[in-house]
Amino acid sequence: MKGTGVVSWALVLLLWLVSISVAWGQEVTPSQCQDEIRQGIGACMAVAMGQPPSAACCARIRATHTECVCPLVTPEVAAMIDVNWVKKLAEGCGRNIPPHFKCGSITIP
Template identity: 35%
Template sequence: MASSYTRVLALMVIVEIISLTGGSHQVSAQCGGAIPALIGKCKSFVLIPGPQIPPSSECCAVIKTADVPCLCNFLTPIIEKIVSMEKVVFVARTCGLTVPPGMKCGSYTVPPARE
């Protein structure tokens, strides 16, 4: 579902936004308060360096409960330089979320799923 995908993508972005800007309290309050859990459970699965790694069950649990549409609004070019959007989509799909091709978050457009 688009909502689930947007939720996951936004959460990953917010995790990095908070790390860079120190605005965790404001963003977390605006987007349902899930930021600390996302930082703690999912950060290592979406940063640019390194290979795609299947996320932990703890990361998936956090992603499935986050307010992604809200978080997606905070995606900036700075965050896109730190977070691999390809990894975000991989993590979301691995966690069982529907990530529709063509969905946009920031400047990123989700490609079709690989068969």
């Protein structure tokens, strides 16, 4: 069960990193955030199993608000993620992550 939690946090971080340019500064309710995170984990779970992101996963990544995910990026979550790998996945979904972008404990190279 512990592995599933790690995968979920990693996917949450993935969603955040590739959604940087989506709706920066728009108000989102806590229930909307919970829903976006739940949908993202469901759509992108195969990525954690080594598969490339599906069209549904990429669409969810593009729709997720940064305000929903940034507060979850703790040092513990950051330690589980290869930021360069996440950046490569983001580019595969058509998202560029600005260099030196910082959120929580992560800074994009």
